[in-house]
Amino acid sequence: MPGEGKNDVLVSYTPANFPYYEAEDAIVVVIDILRATSAICAAFINGVARVIPVKTVEEAIAYREKGYLAAAERNGEKVPGFDMGNSPYDFLEEDLKGKEVVLTTTNGTQALAAASGSHKVVVGSFLNLSALCKWLIEQDRKVVLLCAGWKNKYNMEDSIYAGAVVGELLKSERFSTTCDSAIAASHIFGIANYDLYRFLDYSSHRIRLRQLQLEKDIRYCLQRDITDIIPILEGDALVPLRKAPSRSAVFQ
Numbered sequence: 672m673p674g675e676g677k678n679d680v681l682v683s684y685t686p687a688n689f690p691y692y693e694a695e696d697a698i699v700v701v702i703d704i705l706r707a708t709s710a711i712c713a714a715f716i717n718g719v720a721r722v723i724p725v726k727t728v729e730e731a732i733a734y735r736e737k738g739y740l741a742a743a744e745r746n747g748e749k750v751p752g753f754d755m756g757n758s759p760y761d762f763l764e765e766d767l768k769g770k771e772v773v774l775t776t777t778n779g780t781q782a783l784a785a786a787s788g789s790h791k792v793v794v795g796s797f798l799n800l801s802a803l804c805k806w807l808i809e810q811d812r813k814v815v816l817l818c819a820g821w822k823n824k825y826n827m828e829d830s831i832y833a834g835a836v837v838g839e840l841l842k843s844e845r846f847s848t849t850c851d852s853a854i855a856a857s858h859i860f861g862i863a864n865y866d867l868y869r870f871l872d873y874s875s876h877r878i879r880l881r882q883l884q885l886e887k888d889i890r891y892c893l894q895r896d897i898t899d900i901i902p903i904l905e906g907d908a909l910v911p912l913r914k915a916p917s918r919s920a921v922f923q
């Protein structure tokens with residue numbers, strides 16, 4: 672039971688568990704630190720206009736055949752024939768500014784699809800951590816943090832990030848939780864926070880990406896607060912959230 676007058680914050684460690692969190696009225700933060708939600712934030716940092724997440728490679732091919740730019744990753748690797756994979760650096764290319772990009776990934780876009788019936792769906796990464804927490808605190812609504820995990824199994828980096836968000840929301844005193852996965856996530860963040868890169872050294876996905884020579888991507892994805900952009904799902908596409916103007920801006 673949440674604390675009186677406070678909003679609940681919950682963590683689902685995998686998309687398979689997500690239906691148990693009853694998130695229809697909640698804001699859902701989709702988290703895939705390595706690398707999908709970090710790559711999506713990178714795209715908007717670079718000025719991409721819209722990212723259309725799709726679940727399957729076949730859907731991405733159908734878009735590509737209609738002339739869309741399309742990115743596809745499976746098991747950490749770019750799917751042959753696509754313009755881009757899932758590296759944040761793919762989305763930082765100069766010629767993507769103002770463009771629309773279709774994206775399918777092993778886990779991140781599956782989590783986005785799972786969340787799509789919720790009140791609002793936003794994208795979280797270390798790149799926009801503080802801006803996202805500030806916005807969530809302002810919304811005064813239940814928050815469910817949905818970790819993409821790896822093929823419906825728990826992963827470390829997503830839960831560490833979820834723990835960072837839980838900690839900030841609880842600190843605001845506008846949230847409370849009795850969700851054990853949220854409490855556990857905030858503990859693991861407390862342990863990992865001294866050096867995320869080192870803490871993740873033996874995590875499964877870091878090992879997977881290291882074998883693919885993608886250490887540079889990991890470094891990029893673990894940077895904190897390099898943007899205020901919060902990607903939000905509008906219809907079938909992610910776009911940068913347009914924040915309400917502050918009172919002072921309205922009355923100027």
Ligand code: 3SL
Nearest residue numbers: 705706707747776778779
């Ligand atoms: O599963 C995903 O959505 C990806 O982020 C995995 S990877 O980092 O591209 O391998």
